[in-house]
Each structure stands twice: as C-alpha cells, then as structure tokens.
Amino acid sequence: MVDEVGSEKQPRRNSLHQRNMLLSMRLNSVPGRESFGATSKNVGGAQSGTIRKPWRVTLSRGNNSARLNTKIPSPVKQKNAQVVGGKPVVDMAEYRQGSKIPSPTRMKGNKYHSPVKAESIKTSNIQKSIAPYQSLSLDDFDIGKKLGKGKFGKVYCVRHRRTGFICALKAMNKKEIVQYNVQKQFRREVEIQSSLKHPNLTRLYGYFHDDKRVYLLMEYLVNGELYKHLRANGPFNDILSSHYVYQTADALDYMHERHILHRDIKPENILLGFQNTIKLTDFGWSVTNTEGVKRKTLCGTLDYLSPELIKSKEYDEKIDVWALGVLAYELLVGTPPFEENSKELTKKRITRRDLVFPAHVSIDARDLISRLLEYEPTSRISLKDVKSHPWIVKNCPYW
Numbered sequence: 073m074v075d076e077v078g079s080e081k082q083p084r085r086n087s088l089h090q091r092n093m094l095l096s097m098r099l100n101s102v103p104g105r106e107s108f109g110a111t112s113k114n115v116g117g118a119q120s121g122t123i124r125k126p127w128r129v130t131l132s133r134g135n136n137s138a139r140l141n142t143k144i145p146s147p148v149k150q151k152n153a154q155v156v157g158g159k160p161v162v163d164m165a166e167y168r169q170g171s172k173i174p175s176p177t178r179m180k181g182n183k184y185h186s187p188v189k190a191e192s193i194k195t196s197n198i199q200k201s202i203a204p205y206q207s208l209s210l211d212d213f214d215i216g217k218k219l220g221k222g223k224f225g226k227v228y229c230v231r232h233r234r235t236g237f238i239c240a241l242k243a244m245n246k247k248e249i250v251q252y253n254v255q256k257q258f259r260r261e262v263e264i265q266s267s268l269k270h271p272n273l274t275r276l277y278g279y280f281h282d283d284k285r286v287y288l289l290m291e292y293l294v295n296g297e298l299y300k301h302l303r304a305n306g307p308f309n310d311i312l313s314s315h316y317v318y319q320t321a322d323a324l325d326y327m328h329e330r331h332i333l334h335r336d337i338k339p340e341n342i343l344l345g346f347q348n349t350i351k352l353t354d355f356g357w358s359v360t361n362t363e364g365v366k367r368k369t370l371c372g373t374l375d376y377l378s379p380e381l382i383k384s385k386e387y388d389e390k391i392d393v394w395a396l397g398v399l400a401y402e403l404l405v406g407t408p409p410f411e412e413n414s415k416e417l418t419k420k421r422i423t424r425r426d427l428v429f430p431a432h433v434s435i436d437a438r439d440l441i442s443r444l445l446e447y448e449p450t451s452r453i454s455l456k457d458v459k460s461h462p463w464i465v466k467n468c469p470y471w
C-alpha cells in the first residue's frame with residue numbers, strides 16, 4: 073500500500089527533532105520550519121509494500137466523517153495481522169529488538185517519566201486507553217486516496233468494509249520505528265491521542281498491526297492541513313482567524329486540564345474539517361505533566377518556541393499558550409511574528425520579544441496576541457480568558 077510521495081505537497085516546517093533527521097537523510101531541500109527533539113538516529117526513506125490504486129471519494133457535507141460513492145479495488149491480503157485478547161495490539165517486542173527503549177512507568181501520577189529496562193515494557197499500557205476493536209486487520213478496509221506522508225508513515229483515506237465508516241489510516245513501518253528509535257514517541261502519541269476526546273482534537277479510534285506495519289485508525293479530516301490553506305488563501309480575516317484561535321484555545325484548555333502539553337502547535341499540526349472546524353493533531357511530542365512539575369526537553373518548531381524554551385529553561389503548559397499567540401499572529405499576518413532568514417536572528421527576536429504588528433491588525437487582535445506572547449510565562453493570559461477576550465466575543469457571531 074505504499075506509493076510515491078505526491079508532488080503537490082506544500083513546503084512544511086519540521087519540528088526540531090525532525091530537522092536533524094532530515095538533514096542527515098539529505099531528504100529534504102524544502103525551505104521550512106523545522107522541529108527539534110531527541111531522536112538519535114537518522115530516518116531512511118526507502119519503504120517496500122504493495123501499491124494500491126486509489127478510489128475516488130465523493131464526500132457528503134455536514135459531518136467531518138464521510139461516506140463515499142466509488143469503485144473499490146479489493147485490497148491485497150495482508151497476513152499475520154494480530155489480535156490479542158479481543159483487541160488489536162501493537163507488538164512492542166518487535167520494536168524493542170536491538171534497541172534501548174525508555175519505558176513508561178507510573179510515578180506519582182506522572183505516567184511517562186522514568187526510563188526503565190526495555191523488558192518491562194507492556195503493551196497493556198496502550199491497550200488500556202485504546203478503543204477495543206475486535207479482530208481488525210487491513211483486510212477489513214478498502215484503501216483509498218493517499219492523504220499525505222509523515223516521517224514514519226503514510227496516511228490513507230480508508231473505508232471499513234462492513235460498516236462503511238470512513239477514516240484515516242496511518243501506516244507506519246515497524247522496522248523504521250525501531251531503526252530510528254522513535255518507539256517512545258510513537259507509544260506516547262498512541263496513548264495520549266487515544267485518551268483525548270474533544271471536538272477540536274483528532275480522534276484516534278484504534279490500531280492494529282501485521283508483520284511489517286502498525287496501523288493507526290484516525291478521524292478523517294477532509295480538508296487536510298491548515299498550513300496548506302494558509303499558504304494558498306491566507307492571511308485570514310479576523311472572523312476566520314478568531315474562530316481558529318478559539319477552537320485551538322478550547323482544545324488546549326481541555327488538554328491542559330488533563331495535564332497534557334501539546335508542545336508542537338503550528339498550522340502544519342492542525343487539520344481542517346467541514347465548516348471551518350479545526351482539529352489539533354500530531355501528538356508525537358505531547359507529554360503528560362504532573363501539576364506544578366516543570367519540563368526541560370527541547371522540542372517544537374523554532375518560530376513557535378517560547379523564550380523559556382529558547383533559553384533552555386524549565387517550562388510548563390504556558391509554552392502552548394505562547395505558541396497559540398504565534399499561531400494567531402501567523403493566521404492574521406501570514407508569517408510568524410519572529411521569522412527571520414537566520415535561526416539565530418529568530419531566536420534573538422523571540423528572547424527580546426521583538427513583536428511588531430502590521431498596520432492592518434486590529435487593536436483587539438493585537439491586545440490578545442500581546443497577552444498570549446507575554447515574556448513571563450506566568451503573565452500570559454489563561455486559555456479560559458482567551459475564549460472570552462473581546463476579539464473573540466466580537467467576531468464569534470459571524471462564525
């Protein structure tokens with residue numbers, strides 16, 4: 073089911089962790105924002121698999137999920153998809169071969185802090201939080217259009233044959249997950265995303281695996297990345313921008329109430345459904361953070377990093393609030409507020425909080441963005457107050 077990368081893809085900004093991988097792969101000459109993080113090996117590009125012809129999808133409006141009218145070629149049989157205890161299970165033992173994996177351990181309510189021996193990793197951590205699908209395998213789905221390609225897998229629109237349910241299926245190569253030592257990131261993404269249920273967060277319905285790949289079943293967002301729309305049609309007016317900012321604030325508020333930080337907010341990680349509904353996605357850098365505990369891992373995307381991240385200080389959920397300020401600015405202006413040609417200059421402007429608004433940005437929008445982009449994390453506006461800020465209140469009747 074693997075085919076070539078579409079050339080229609082927009083230039084994208086990678087998170088810091090992806091930058092090093094991409095550089096060493098010499099894979100990506102696309103200008104873009106890059107992400108940081110602690111992935112120790114480089115990512116290879118070559119993948120093997122069976123090519124499937126895409127079918128055409130006719131979507132009906134009104135819901136972010138969709139049904140289709142289409143001719144569907146029958147999928148190639150995949151052997152050895154596994155189900156344990158009535159639930160599809162990722163065989164983490166296969167990922168562990170030949171690699172050291174920090175395992176999640178429960179520590180005073182903080183699930184994922186302490187690295188322990190690889191042998192103690194249990195798939196039950198994942199099973200607890202994920203939807204209990206019965207005996208799912210690739211045979212249960214008709215595979216449709218390729219929606220996009222990430223660093224570790226490709227995403228397809230699929231239809232569950234028995235129910236007709238349409239969703240997005242992310243196929244990730246097991247070998248690559250191990251090879252590039254991203255087991256921890258993958259596990260975290262699955263655990264966190266499957267535990268979150270909010271209208272502005274992309275749902276992870278479940279997962280299953282076969283010999284070669286792990287498959288994540290996600291809510292299908294018909295209009296793809298917000299970044300693509302921003303590049304094609306942006307910047308947006310106050311009405312649309314405020315709608316997106318409100319939804320992002322509401323989703324982040326929900327996550328923070330559960331002590332989960334997203335840590336990589338940017339338009340590339342926001343998907344667009346019908347009627348301007350947006351959904352945050354890409355929880356690969358999300359983390360559960362016990363109340364009052366600060367974190368130090370450097371991750372995110374340079375343009376969206378807060379001063380405390382740039383300065384490698386400890387941080388908390390207020391980094392997402394800062395990123396929301398950058399997002400609001402980029403939606404209204406078309407570029408992020410501290411963007412420069414060189415990374416060093418961008419970092420300088422962030423640490424100086426060198427914030428300049430073009431003339432067309434309204435007073436209310438400036439006020440909210442300035443409050444989100446307060447230098448001191450504790451001075452930043454709360455997400456609840458974002459939702460009742462005058463810029464939001466004035467624009468929401470037109471959403």
Ligand SMILES: Nc1ncnc2c1ncn2[C@@H]1O[C@H](COP(=O)(O)OP(=O)(O)OP(=O)(O)O)[C@@H](O)[C@H]1O
Pocket residue numbers: 090219220221222223224225226227240242274290291292293294296297343353354356
């Ligand atoms: N649920 C979805 N609905 C619709 N399109 C999606 C969905 N999930 C992903 N896509 C599309 O597939 C592309 C690849 O997604 P994927 O999550 O694999 O990688 P990514 O987030 O772009 O990068 P990374 O591998 O760094 O996480 C996205 O850019 C998006 O265009």
